[in-house]
Amino acid sequence: MQNQYTLTSTGRIKKIIRHPFAGFVLIGVILISLQLIAILSGGAWPKSSMLNGFASVMIYAIVGYGFTYLLGYAGLASLGTAGFVGLGAYITAYVLRNMPGVPYIAVILGTLLISLILGTIVGFISLRIEGIFLAIVTLGLCEIFYQLFSNWLDFTNGPNGASISKYPIFQTFFNMSRRDAQSAFYILLVFITVGLMMLTYNLGKSSTGRAMLAMKNSSSAAQAMGISLLKYRLLAFLLSTAYAGLGGVMFMSYLRYSAPQNYTIMFSLNILAAVLIGGSRNLIGTFLGCFIVFGMTPIFLQDITLFRENPWIINVTIGAIIVMVVMVYPGGLVQLANNVKSFFKTTIADRRLYKYGTDD
Amino acid sequence: MAQTTDNKRTQKLKGAGQRRILYSQIEKLERDIRVGQELIQVEAKRLAQKSHSKAAAFENDLKKDLFKEELALQPAAATRDVWLGEQLPKLEDKQRLQYRKLRQDLRRSENLLDKKGRLKDSDAQLSAPSKKKLDELLAEQNKQRDELSQSLLRKAQDSRLDKAALASRQAAFDKAQADKVKRVKDLQAQLAKNDAEHMAAFTKKREARIQVLRNKLTGKQARLHESALGAQYDLPQDVCLRLDNVSMVFGGLRAVDNLSFDVKKGEIFGLIGPNGAGKTTVFNCITQFYKPTQGDIIYRTHEGNVLLLNYYQVHDIITKGIVRTFQNVEVIGELSILENLLIAAHQEYTAGFFSQMLNSRKVRREEEVMRERALKALDYCGLTAIKDLPPVGQPYGTLKRIELARTLMAGANLIILDEPAAGLNDQETIELTHLIRKIQKDYDVTIFLVEHNMGLVMDLCDHICAISFGKKLAIGTPQEIQSNPVVQEAYLGTDDTEEIIAHTEVV
Amino acid sequence: MSIQDILQTIVNSLPTIGRYSLITIGIVLIFRTTATTNFAQGLIATFGTFLTTWAALTYTALPLWLCLAMGMTASFLLGMFVDVALIRRARHITPSGKQMITMGVLMILVNVIPVLFRDITLWTRPGKSFSTAILTFNFFGYTLNITEMGLLCFVTAVVVLGAVFAALKFTKWGLGVRATAANESVAQMLGVNTRVITAFSWALAGGIAALGGFFTGAGTALNVTLMGNAQIYGFLACVLGGFGSFPAPILGAVIIPLVNNFAGNPNLFGPNAGMWQNMITFIVILLLILIFPNGLLGKKYIKKV
Structure with missing residues (x-):
């Protein structure tokens, strides 16, 4: 006679933790709790500058998720991201300022549409030009956008930057106060970020993601297996520009101000750095990478005098990290995490061996 | 014609x-x-x-x-x-x-x-x-x-x-x-x-x-x-693939020169020739990696439709039932072996883009179906134990088997093998021979292969075509090819060869 | 547009052609020997230029050419350092990866240079400054003018480029470079010391680029983004001309300033031409690149599957 209950409760919890979405939801929960604590403590901690820092991390992360399709899945080096983000931001500003009454959702969809059209164009360009030269051409593209933003005064208000006065939806529709609208928009951002993480993950694990990886690793084999290079390259660009455009909309909606100086090559390089640091395909890694590249300064380092007065230290460190990641740790943070895990495992195993000897 | x-x-x-x-x-x-x-x-x-x-x-x-x-x-x-x-x-x-x-x-x-x-x-x-x-x-x-x-x-x-x-x-x-x-x-x-x-x-x-x-x-x-x-375009009922005066010219180089042959349905057909004879170029022409400069490639699908392959793009070839392996094994290093096989069934997925983003029920079901297929193919080729490992670091013979398993994923009608035995030792070559025969019988496919290992070719193939410098030398059964003097001189070696060797040794 | 105008525009482009060719030759040297598109090229040049300026401003007794030599040496060494310390160790990495390494170097340099050279913003030397003289000359009956510095720049560039091409063709080093460019492993097997060759190529590229930086910055306020434009245009020149050979990108370096100056000519595009000048240039170049994806003088390689 034997007792054969299957353990159910711990097993179920383990299954939930192992689910890939668990990490995404955890990040969302942490972010929202920060906001709730701020509301409850009446703004004492976390300070609003810290929350703004987290919000910009989320916005950059949205752009980063799109970039993972380009870099991690399709293996295309594109430096034009900044331009598309700026485009989204400026379209938002223009429409919300000059066309009152247009619903916010229309702005988002309109931006997506325009981004898709432009993304298609860039995608077609990428078919004519080989891998590393594409980086050069998209660099030029980034410059074109920058010139456009600086010079097309009617659309972008030039070097003075564009702005919107109220938070969309929450101030315009619900008539909340500025502070409340900011908090509400922050929470909306969290939902958008986590939701996008899930969608991006699903797409990456599906046949589309696999097709892009095949295309990246071996274009001949991919073609022989029925994957049209044209289609998937275009798709990679479409997705990344759509995400970038959406990020731009969020940028303008939350920060409510933006100038051409925001959208230089350094922006594109920083996104590249963030995605690379995280491990080009991993979404949580991308989020952490964005946190390191974009978030450390406004959230923590602002308070340390050394870093506030010498911002170059952080940027130099980021540059050095890029070099090290490419040379030594191509898998980025994900590889680092795995190595740490296996290090602990081996250390524990060694300890056991020392203490108890071999089992014979 | x-x-x-x-x-x-x-x-x-x-x-x-x-x-x-x-x-x-x-x-x-x-x-x-x-x-x-x-x-x-x-x-x-x-x-x-x-x-x-x-x-x-x-x-x-x-x-x-x-x-x-x-x-x-x-x-x-x-x-x-x-x-x-x-x-x-x-x-x-x-x-x-x-x-x-x-x-x-x-x-x-x-x-x-x-x-x-x-x-x-x-x-x-x-x-x-x-x-x-x-x-x-x-x-x-x-x-x-x-x-x-x-x-x-x-x-x-x-x-x-x-x-x-x-x-x-x-x-x-x-x-x-x-x-x-x-x-x-x-x-x-x-x-x-x-x-x-x-x-x-x-x-x-x-x-x-x-x-x-x-x-x-x-x-x-x-x-x-x-x-x-x-x-x-018409083919006799028993012919699966026909090359009709196919030529491939690169600048000044005639890689394939007016080549014509028939591959019968259900047989194992071999293409042999010295290095540089243009064998891989023939493959690439058939699978439309290159468009032949001249000539027609006519193919009969599983249902009996006769197509002119020249009109098709390289990524549509697999939908016609033609699958191929590569001489330099091309597996996707960033995915596990199972996922490598799933890619081979790429054209079979019907779910749309947005369904994939939302991981709808249709997507999950299709994934299950394909996974079953992949597990069957892996089992058939003896790769089940390592299905979740990345292909990096696997021995060469295993990589070749992965490529072979890939060909079983998409309902193939014609399987083209590019030097399947390259780099394999004798034991592995014998296993490969058995596997190819088994595949031909169980899946009812036509197999077209290029190979240097004469033992394998003579053992396995029903018909062989020998080419040299892009031109056809001879076509026939293995016995006919072996005894053909032109082929011997160009490729297999004649009795004179021994004399030549003796002479060079003196020098 | 009158012929006078056209000729004058062409002459106006000559200094820029000179500057861009100096940077372009560096880029193509680096690319052909190490298969890297060096995104930090402009900054290496800027580094040298800043050093030249600092030397000239601090040690006012030194003649200018000596300071220039110091700056070029600094860039020379910096280029060599980047190759030896980073690129050489990253041999096994794809060209895309090497490109990203140079992007990292770019990020480091763009932040370090302003800190190192904190006080240099204006290139003036007490008692000495760059000549702003304009030379006028007669060309088939048309009176054209060009700044003295501009002419100097163009002539220097022609001389330097000539020297480099002569070296590539006639010296042992040049042969080594061409061999390494064709196939590094085979060159190694044939006894070419590819390490020295690549290190020297990077160094030389750096030094020449510093010369270009000097001419770019002469007479203007110095900023770390000095060579930003030149680098982008330099890369586009390489893609436009074709990476397949050494002289081809120079063709690109000639075409781009011409297009730029014609695009900015008020007679052609109206009074606001200056605003859209860069955009038009980019779009034209992009179209040309799309029509000739392997470069104007490039060759298409078919890969065997």
């Missing part, structure tokens, strides 16, 4: 264009039908699994409730055994660790261990006093276990019920037990009934869908047949 006058060509092109559209529609329909059928099997399997685990969980819950009662009613010894079964392993583990720790400490004190804690010399023995200490510990531990057993027995005995209570509760228990068995049976019956209903509805819906698709298919095929009556 294809006619090459201009207006006739343009005339046929229009018809050909229509036919191409029909072909792609037909392929899509066939694909949907295939996936639909496999979906039914996968759904049945899934339901069976689900019901099984539901019933098992239910039974477990009921058992839990009755278990305590069962224990109380058992004779003391049996109850003790159960409790012992729960508690003894924990005690034993603890004791085991205790023993090992003591042994390790003793060994360390006698300097038998290296820095890491392993024995320096595997036969080293402890001294007698140490051994005595260990035996003492073992005896102590034995005593502990006995004590535990005794205490549990006493506990069991104390908690036994008296005769009267025993009888009544036994009766109640038996009734509850029978009740439980009945309830489990009822649940299983209910689940089975639900499953059967669901499957019936599901199958009916799917079959209806499939029937609709089949009707569409017959319609399209009828139209195709009409339109094909005007087609200029």
Whole structure:
């Protein structure tokens, strides 16, 4: 006679933790709790500058998720991201300022549409030009956008930057106060970020993601297996520009101000750095990478005098990290995490061996 | 033979264009039908699994409730055994660790261990006093276990019920037990009934869908047949692939020069020739990696449609049932072996882009179907053990088998193998020969291969074509080729060869 | 547009052609020997220029050419350092990866240079400044003018480029470079010391680029983004001309300033031409690249599958 209950409760919890979405939801929960604590403590901690820092991390992360399709899945080096983000931001500003009454959702969809059209164009360009030269051409593209933003005064208000006065939806529709609208928009951002993480993950694990990886690793084999290079390259660009455009909309909606100086090559390089640091395909890694590249300064380092007065230290460190990641740790943070895990495992195993000897 | 006058060509092109559209529609329909059928099997399997685990969980819950009662009613010894079964392993583990720790400490004190804690010399023995200490510990531990057993027995005995209570509760228990068995049976019956209903509805819906698709298919095929009556390309019924005066010119280099041959349906056909003869170029022309400068490549699909492959793009070739392997093994290093196979079925996926983003039920079902296919293909090629590993670091022979497994994923009609035995030793080559023959028989495909290993080629192929400098030297059965003097001179070696070797040695 | 105008526009482009060719030759040297598109090229040039300026401003007794030599040496060494320390160790990494390494170097340099050379913003030397003289000359009856510095720049560029091409063709080093460019492993097997060759190529590219930086910055306020434009245009020149040979990108370096100056000519595009000048240039170049994806003088390689 034997007792054969299957353990159910711990097993179920383990299954939930192992689910890939668990990490995404955890990040969302942490972010929202920060906001709730701020509301409850009446703004004492976390300070609003810290929350703004987290919000910009989320916005950059949205752009980063799109970039993972380009870099991690399709293996295309594109430096034009900044331009598309700026485009989204400026379209938002223009429409919300000059066309009152247009619903916010229309702005988002309109931006997506325009981004898709432009993304298609860039995608077609990428078919004519080989891998590393594409980086050069998209660099030029980034410059074109920058010139456009600086010079097309009617659309972008030039070097003075564009702005919107109220938070969309929450101030315009619900008539909340500025502070409340900011908090509400922050929470909306969290939902958008986590939701996008899930969608991006699903797409990456599906046949589309696999097709892009095949295309990246071996274009001949991919073609022989029925994957049209044209289609998937275009798709990679479409997705990344759509995400970038959406990020731009969020940028303008939350920060409510933006100038051409925001959208230089350094922006594109920083996104590249963030995605690379995280491990080009991993979404949580991308989020952490964005946190390191974009978030450390406004959230923590602002308070340390050394870093506030010498911002170059952080940027130099980021540059050095890029070099090290490419040379030594191509898998980025994900590889680092795995190595740490296996290090602990081996250390524990060694300890056991020392203490108890071999089992014979 | 294809006619090459201009207006006739343009005339046929229009018809050909229509036919191409029909072909792609037909392929899509066939694909949907295939996936639909496999979906039914996968759904049945899934339901069976689900019901099984539901019933098992239910039974477990009921058992839990009755278990305590069962224990109380058992004779003391049996109850003790159960409790012992729960508690003894924990005690034993603890004791085991205790023993090992003591042994390790003793060994360390006698300097038998290296820095890491392993024995320096595997036969080293402890001294007698140490051994005595260990035996003492073992005896102590034995005593502990006995004590535990005794205490549990006493506990069991104390908690036994008296005769009267025993009888009544036994009766109640038996009734509850029978009740439980009945309830489990009822649940299983209910689940089975639900499953059967669901499957019936599901199958009916799917079959209806499939029937609709089949009707569409017959319609399209009828139209195709009409339109094909005007087609200029025709193959004898038994020919699968025909190269008709194919030439491939790169700048000044004629890589393939007016090559023509037929590959019969269901046979294994070999292409041999010295290095640089243009064999891989022929492959690439057939699979449309290069467009032939001249000439036609005519192919008969599984359903009997005759196509001119020149009109198709390289990524559409697989939809016609032509799959290939590569001379330099091209596997995707960033994915696991299983996922590598899933890519091969890429064209079979029907779910749309947004469904994939949302991971809809359709996507999940299709993924299941493809996974089943991949597992079958892996099993067929003997790769199941390593299916979740990345292909990086696997031995070369394994990589070749992965490529071969890939060809089984998408309903192939013609499998093209580019030097499948390159880099394999004799044993592996023999296994490969068997595998290729097996594939040809089980999957009913035509196989076209390029190979340098003459043993494999002569053994395996039904017909062989020998080429040199892009030109055809000879075509025939292995015996004919072996005895053909032109082929011998160009490739296999003649009796004169020995003289030449002797002469060079002197020098 | 009158012929006078056209000729003058062409002459106006000559200094820029000179500057861009100096940077372009560096880029193509690096690319052909190490298969890397060096995104930090402009900054290496900027580094040298800043050093030249600092030397000139701090040690006012030194003649200018000596300071220039110091700056070029600094860039020379920096280029060599990047190759030896980073690129050489990253041999096994794809060209894309090497490109990203140079992007990292770019990020480091763009932040370090302003810190190192904190106080240099204006290139003026007490008592000495760059000549702003304009030379006028007669060309087939048309009066054209060009700044003295501009002419100097163009002539220097022609001389330097000539020297480099002569070296490539006639010296042992040049042969080594061409061999390494064709196939590094085979060159190694044939006894070419590819390490020295690549290190020297990077160094030379750096030094020449510093010369270009000097001419770019002469007479203007110095900023770390000095060579930003030049680098982008330099890369585009390489893609436009074709990476397949050494002289081809120079063709690109000639075409781009011409297009730029014509695009900015008010006679052609109206009074606001200056605003859209860069955009038009980019779009024209992009179109040309799309039409000739392997470069104007490039060759298409078919890969064997």
